[in-house]
Amino acid sequence: MHPGIVRRGSLAVSLAQAGLIKAAFSSPGHQPSSGCCAGVLTSICSPALRAGARVAIPLGKNTLGDDDARRWAAGDWKGDQMQTGYLYHRVPADLKGDILYPLNQLKSIYLSLYVTKVASYQGRQAVMQARLPILDCLWNDVIHFSPVHPSKVQQALAEVGFARKPRRYYEVDPIEKGFNATNAVIFLHQRVKLENFRLEEADFRGFSLAGLTPLGEIPEATVAYYREMFEQGKNPLTYLYVPHILYQGRLDIRGVKVIEVF
Numbered sequence: 001m002h003p004g005i006v007r008r009g010s011l012a013v014s015l016a017q018a019g020l021i022k023a024a025f026s027s028p029g030h031q032p033s034s035g036c037c038a039g040v041l042t043s044i045c046s047p048a049l050r051a052g053a054r055v056a057i058p059l060g061k062n063t064l065g066d067d068d069a070r071r072w073a074a075g076d077w078k079g080d081q082m083q084t085g086y087l088y089h090r091v092p093a094d095l096k097g098d099i100l101y102p103l104n105q106l107k108s109i110y111l112s113l114y115v116t117k118v119a120s121y122q123g124r125q126a127v128m129q130a131r132l133p134i135l136d137c138l139w140n141d142v143i144h145f146s147p148v149h150p151s152k153v154q155q156a157l158a159e160v161g162f163a164r165k166p167r168r169y170y171e172v173d174p175i176e177k178g179f180n181a182t183n184a185v186i187f188l189h190q191r192v193k194l195e196n197f198r199l200e201e202a203d204f205r206g207f208s209l210a211g212l213t214p215l216g217e218i219p220e221a222t223v224a225y226y227r228e229m230f231e232q233g234k235n236p237l238t239y240l241y242v243p244h245i246l247y248q249g250r251l252d253i254r255g256v257k258v259i260e261v262f
Helices: 066-073 101-109 111-121 150-160 219-229
Strands: 003-006 011-014 087-090 143-145 167-174 185-186 203-204 244-247 257-261
Touching: 087 143, 101 111, 150 167, 150 219, 150 257
Parallel strands: none
Antiparallel strands: 003 011, 087 167, 143 244, 167 257, 185 203, 185 244
8 A cells, every 4th residue: 555545445545744634636526326425525625625635535525624634534524424515406397598597587587487486385475575694685586505415315205205206406516606605695494484484594604615514414303394294195395494505696507417316
């Protein structure tokens, strides 16, 4: 084995001085398979990780902060509990063109699509009037993304009894697409109640890569809600209580990778 290389399964890590994992990685990106959260490093958010030795990290994560680097080098980092660094948005079956629009913009561009999408808010119209802290815009002035790999969502639904269905998702690199603290927010989604819907400012954070790090898992509240809906014979709101990334703007999806999960 080459000096300085530590192998863990099929992964190899080159450790730099003082046990810190440093900088650049040359992989073009991850190649996930159906139902798998496979991933490799494609962007590095910490300045301490920007120069020096090459690093291949546990599958399922592609951003590391300084603390993560130290913990992983010490064998104390659980990659399966971390976020992949990508954001996910389901591919619309009725997509027109190459641009994703916030729902409120869609009204003046593709009215028939707007009418169809608005129907999904039946009984939840108050959501459409909710204003987002930080961005100071309406709930439907933004495009909604999930930081949780969709295979985990599918798995959670299947485990309570819902049938698996193949679904396609855009896998978006937020840095490549220009997400930042002025056009995007992290919605933690921990304080929302359907019966008396309102948005709490404490549930929002300005967008940052570091802020995505702990958001890679399905919350227990979501799993409990899935189970309740299955027992009642109802279809769930798939992303209830799951953190959202809300992006204010249009998104050109030409060249964006599409993944399929079951």
